[in-house]
Amino acid sequence: MxxxxxxxxxxxxxxxxxxxxxxxxxxxxxxxxxxxxxxxxxxxxxxxxxxxxxxxxxxxxxxxxxxxxxxxxxxxxxxxxxxxxxxxxxxxxxxxxxxxxxxxxxxxxxxxxxxxxxxxxxTPKPPTVVPGWRLGKPAYILAPSKETPIPAEGRDFFRDYLIDPQVTKPTWIRAIDFLPKEQGTVHHIIPSLIKKEEAEKLRKIKFDFADESWKPESIQSVETYNVLGFWSTGAPPFESPEGTAFLVNPGDCFLLDVHYKPKGKPTTEQPKVALYTQESAPKDEMSVKVVASGNIYIQPGEKNVRFYAIGPETEHDTTIYAVWPHMHYLGKTFKAWVKFPGGFSKPLVAIDSWDPDWQLLYYLRDPMRVPKGSKIYVTGTYDNTEDNPRNPNSPPSVVEAGESSRDEMLFFELFQVEHKPKAKPVEEKKSPKN
Ligand code: HEC
Structure with a gap:
């Protein structure tokens, strides 16, 4: 910044x-x-x-x-x-x-x-850090296979690790938490759930580093989403709302995108991920829906150029629990809202000063029930001038949509439950409340 x-x-x-x-x-x-x-x-x-x-x-x-x-x-x-x-x-x-x-x-x-x-x-007592896992004993603990050296000085850097939880049957995940070895050098972690086929593609790419990790750029050809939140010190663990859970199938993997920050003394890191499972299927499966634009083209010198992404009409009544806005280094502002079939709109989230270092997951205070036929609108503005201190190109050059950090994105995830009609018709006394 x-x-x-x-x-x-x-x-x-x-x-x-x-x-x-x-x-x-x-x-x-x-x-x-x-x-x-x-x-x-x-x-x-x-x-x-x-x-x-x-x-x-x-x-x-x-x-x-x-x-x-x-x-x-x-x-x-x-x-x-x-x-x-x-x-x-x-x-x-x-x-x-x-x-x-x-x-x-x-x-x-x-x-x-x-x-x-x-x-x-x-003066009140400063808060103490409770060592260990905040949600108790996890069912699975995942970690990169090797420690990653962090130098004392120098620029922040990113590493991506692919970790297989080795589940042997379809497994319901109700919560995920993170624990770096020390709290000082892991700025944040963005975890994604990678489907088996994508994980296999990833395994064919040579590691960039001896700790068996990649630079994010090396794996841009692989569809890494669904992102499951954002962890940084102080952020709460990811917990799927009551009655919901994520499904992980055998072969599915987690990709951890870790942002490291050198902090004055050489050290090593090996962040851990905890998965909390439940035996029985939840009432509703939590899923991630993406609304994004592939039509981004920004000329050098453009200071305030705007793009839109509009999702398709929802096929079923849907409950939205949390949202995750995402752009890269040229992003300036972001806004997302829902347009209901009746024509009126409800806000989801707006960001006036986008900061790629703090890509938080925002849980809605009250889950939002959205009827079938609604649409999600997303818009973002971008600054591709020298005045943008984060511009990865000097001098600025044409930037298009893509997953490398030098490309741009207008990307929005919704953590949601789709209320698909049940296989057997059920008698309903009242129509569902919106
Ligand atoms: C989630 C972690 C986190 C929390 C909570 C947090 N900070 Fe920070 N703060 C940082 C980090 C990391 C930096 C270094 C810059 C960066 O990475 O954004 C920073 C930088 C700063 C700076 C220096 C800014 C600069 O531009 O040099 C100040 C001052 C500051 N924080 C004050 C606060 C105050 C006051 C609060 C509470 C009201 C707070 N911070 C809460 C993580 C945090």
């Missing part, structure tokens, strides 16, 4: 001179670290901003927070942190990581009133 970074740095260097020149806030009460600020930072930031975690510095303890008081205001006012990209008031979600306006105001007033400590005895 170099572009935004520079504005944040400007803001924090201003802090050195700035504190004294702020006007007195209208509310004379000055929040303190102990009473007001630590509870926010410990709840919303510490999962990443504590020692040995993925963020570049700790925000645990008064001294750590005080020296960054104004930077914190900068990143929270601009919604850069905590990483939660869904626009407020467009769709409603569970486990919202974003700060509330009230929390942002407290952080701002604290910085403006001299970042006071208050009574240290009242």
């Amino acid at each position: 170099p572009k935004v970074l520079s504005s944040v740095i400007a803001l924090s260097s201003f802090a050195t001179f700035g504190i004294g020149v702020f006007q007195k806030p209208s509310n004379p009460v000055a929040p303190t670290f102990a009473d007001d600020v630590a509870p926010i930072l410990y709840k919303r930031c510490a999962s990443c901003h504590s020692d040995s975690r993925i963020a570049p510095f700790s925000l645990v303890g008064y001294e750590n927070a005080k020296k960054r008081a104004l930077t914190i205001v900068g990143v929270t006012e601009t919604n850069l942190m905590p990483p939660w990209k869904a626009k407020a008031n467009y769709g409603e979600f569970r486990d919202v990581a974003a700060l509330t306006e009230a929390e942002k105001k407290i952080l701002k007033r604290w910085a403006e009133t001299g970042a006071k400590e208050g009574d240290p005895a009242k």
